[in-house]
Amino acid sequence: MLFNSIEFAIFLPVVFGLYWAVPGHLFRLRNSILLAASYFFYGYWDWRFLSLIFVSSLVDYAVGIGLTQTQLGGRRRLLLLASLIVNLGLLGVFKYYNFFIDNLVDTVTFLGVHLEPSRLELILPVGISFYTFQTMSYSIDVYRRSLKPTRDVLAFFTYVSFFPQLVAGPIERASNLLPQFSARRRFDYERAVDGLRQILWGLFKKVVIADNCAGVVDATFADSGAHGGSTLLLGAVLFAFQIYGDFSGYSDIAIGTARLFDFNLMKNFAFPYFSRDIAEFWRRWHMSLTTWFRDYLYIPLGGSRGSRSQTIRNTFIVFLVSGFWHGANWTFIAWAVLHTLFFLPLLITNRNRRHLDAIASRFPGPVEVLLILRTFLLVTLAWVFFRAESVGDAFAYFQGIASPSLLSKPDLPSKFLLLEIALMVAIEWLGRHGEHGLAPKEARFPRPLRWGGYLGLASLVLFGGGGTEDFIYFQF
Numbered sequence: 001m002l003f004n005s006i007e008f009a010i011f012l013p014v015v016f017g018l019y020w021a022v023p024g025h026l027f028r029l030r031n032s033i034l035l036a037a038s039y040f041f042y043g044y045w046d047w048r049f050l051s052l053i054f055v056s057s058l059v060d061y062a063v064g065i066g067l068t069q070t071q072l073g074g075r076r077r078l079l080l081l082a083s084l085i086v087n088l089g090l091l092g093v094f095k096y097y098n099f100f101i102d103n104l105v106d107t108v109t110f111l112g113v114h115l116e117p118s119r120l121e122l123i124l125p126v127g128i129s130f131y132t133f134q135t136m137s138y139s140i141d142v143y144r145r146s147l148k149p150t151r152d153v154l155a156f157f158t159y160v161s162f163f164p165q166l167v168a169g170p171i172e173r174a175s176n177l178l179p180q181f182s183a184r185r186r187f188d189y190e191r192a193v194d195g196l197r198q199i200l201w202g203l204f205k206k207v208v209i210a211d212n213c214a215g216v217v218d219a220t221f222a223d224s225g226a227h228g229g230s231t232l233l234l235g236a237v238l239f240a241f242q243i244y245g246d247f248s249g250y251s252d253i254a255i256g257t258a259r260l261f262d263f264n265l266m267k268n269f270a271f272p273y274f275s276r277d278i279a280e281f282w283r284r285w286h287m288s289l290t291t292w293f294r295d296y297l298y299i300p301l302g303g304s305r306g307s308r309s310q311t312i313r314n315t316f317i318v319f320l321v322s323g324f325w326h327g328a329n330w331t332f333i334a335w336a337v338l339h340t341l342f343f344l345p346l347l348i349t350n351r352n353r354r355h356l357d358a359i360a361s362r363f364p365g366p367v368e369v370l371l372i373l374r375t376f377l378l379v380t381l382a383w384v385f386f387r388a389e390s391v392g393d394a395f396a397y398f399q400g401i402a403s404p405s406l407l408s409k410p411d412l413p414s415k416f417l418l419l420e421i422a423l424m425v426a427i428e429w430l431g432r433h434g435e436h437g438l439a440p441k442e443a444r445f446p447r448p449l450r451w452g453g454y455l456g457l458a459s460l461v462l463f464g465g466g467g468t469e470d471f472i473y474f475q476f
Contacts, residue, residue, distance in 0.1 A: 001044040002470065003253045004207050011041065016260055024184050031158045031181055034261070038163035042126075049125040052090055057160040059086045060135045064142045064149030064156075076143060083139035087132045094122055095129070099328030127167035129325055133292055135160045138174040140296060147175050155181035164257040168250045168473040170268040170288035177265070185262035195259030197438040197454070201427075202252025204457045207465035208420050209245035213238045214469055216413045221387055224397045229406030232397060238413065239387050240380045241421055244273060246472045247286070252436055271432045273379075273425075274359065276371035278342040279352035281379060289325070293318050308348070315347060316340050326386075331394060335385040342378050358432050420460070 001007050015037045022029050043050045063083045067076055138156075141147035150156050159178045165171075220227055220235030227235070251268035258265045272284035282290055301314040323336025346352040359368055381398075388394035412418070424437075431437045438454075445453075 001041050003250065003257075004203060004211075004465075004469075007044070011037075012257065012260075019261055020187055024186060027182070027184055028154060030185065031154050034163070035154065035158040035161065038158065038161040038166060041163040042161065042166055045126055046123070049128075052094075052125055052128065053131060053161050054157075056087055056090065056132060056135050057157045059083060060139045060160075061150075061153055061156045063139045065151065067139075067142050068149050080139060080143045083136060087136045091128060091132050094124055096328045097122075130169050130171055131160055131166060133171050133289075134174075137171075137292065137296060138178070141174060150178060150182070152182060162258070162263075164254040164261075164263075165265055168247070168254070168471055169286075170251060170254065170266050171292055172265060172288070177263070180263050188262065191262065192260050194440065195256040197440075198252045198256030198259070198436045200256075200454060200457055200461070201436055201438045202249040202254075202256060203461045204249075205245035205252065205424060206249030206471070208460045209424055210242045210249060210472075211465055211469045212414070212417050212420065213242035213245070216417075217242055217387070221389075221393075221397070224393070224400050227400065227411065228408050229401045229403045230408050230410035232400045233406065234410045234412070236380050236384050236387075236397075236401070240273075240376070240383050241424075243383065243386070243472055244269075245424070246469075250471050250473065255436075267435060271358070271428050273376055274372055274429065274432060275375050276355045276359075276368060277346055277351070277375055278339065278378060279346045280355040281375055282339075282343070283356075289322070293322055297321060312344060312347065315343065319343070330391050331385045331388050334391050334394065335382055338382045338385060342382070416464070420464070 001011060015033065019030055019033050022033065039050055039053075042053065060083055063079045066079045070076060070079075138147070138159075142149045155178065158181055159172075159174065162172075162177070217235055217239045220232065221239075224232055224235075248269040255265045255267070266288055268286060268288050270284040270287065272281050275281035275284055298314055298318045301317060302310055303314060304311045306314075319336045319340040320333065323332040323334075323339075326332045326335075343352070346354075364372065384397050385391070385394045388397060428437045431439050434440075
């Protein structure tokens with residue numbers, strides 16, 4: 001079920017009404033409603049894949065219980081290994097099996113050996129990478145004894161399948177989200193209103209920005225040879241806004257929806273296109289995944305505690321795995337390698353933590369503007385690999401950008417789209433110190449102006465969208 005669909009517009013109020021109709025002390029009944037709603041939400045796409053969520057939840061719940069019943073190091077490692085094998089095994093079969101088979105065939109064919117292995121005709125389950133990492137982190141935390149396992153099977157299953165963030169994150173930690181299912185929730189009008197504001201802002205970014213960019217981007221990337229360099233560069237820029245509006249829009253809708261039910265999800269985007277270097281960008285982009293890799297991969301590898309060469313190695317591994325997490329295609333590996341090359345000079349010169357806070361002044365200075373534009377350009381060029389169908393297509397796209405036609409006038413999209421992007425950038429700049437673009441600004445804008453703005457955004461969502469498009473990160 002899509003957030004930007006009529007079905008969800010009906011589904012959400014129904015679940016909201018049923019949930020809050022239950023007295024607060026019956027929080028387990030509320031959890032039952034959320035679990036049923038979450039399974040319906042996911043099964044609406046394809047009910048057969050509910051079995052994967054069920055198996056993953058059951059295995060990690062059982063592993064958590066098992067870890068409390070033994071103190072023997074060997075048995076504890078076996079239990080953790082069982083969790084990793086099941087979770088990564090499901091992910092590997094559905095997402096990576098054909099990738100490895102195809103590359104094996106290509107390799108041995110190059111060596112003169114002919115193979116005809118069987119490929120699996122499988123549909124990639126929506127959101128499998130997200131909920132797999134979420135449930136797997138629970139077992140790792142319990143194994144580390146940094147988290148006390150739960151015996152409440154209902155709370156755990158609801159934590160894994162919580163519908164607002166089930167399909168595309170944020171990738172929640174059990175230490176943050178799981179205890180909220182065992183606590184009494186109270187309806188808070190102000191929190192609910194802010195949740196609606198964040199949902200509205202997420203829908204604007206998805207429906208108005210991302211979906212309207214999608215048509216231009218698809219046409220540009222589908223036949224890059226037919227366009228001049230300036231148009232190709234503009235297409236890459238529009239894809240940068242498309243993927244940001246699409247993914248951060250999903251996160252805003254998820255976080256706002258969870259707030260309607262008195263749940264707090266972690267912030268997933270912190271206005272990354274205002275970053276002054278690549279290191280800052282990665283502290284602000286897809287923060288739940290970045291911190292997941294930091295805690296469960298980078299630090300266990302040694303983090304930055306070893307020699308400089310070891311730190312570089314660990315950083316490279318994290319970027320490489322992050323790229324592979326996004327999809328079974330060499331384009332994502334190339335995207336990750338390029339970001340590694342952007343990041344390493346900052347790491348080597350100890351400048352990777354220069355910009356930890358957002359720009360404080362109302363307007364950025366000339367140097368800050370140049371730094372932001374430089375970072376945005378680097379990120380945009382890397383997105384070409386992310387969007388291209390193959391590495392060869394990406395290089396052909398770059399070759400087109402680098403042609404003399406780069407200095408020609410580009411084929412401009414609708415002026416309304418450019419104005420809508422400018423509106424999004426302006427609103428997010430004003431709200432960059434808040435949780436989202438429309439976070440409360442009572443001291444700055446009078447109520448009539450704010451409500452006028454909300455109605456204007458709602459009108460654009462209803463009448464100015466580019467169609468009901470899937471979210472890009474559903475494929476991951």
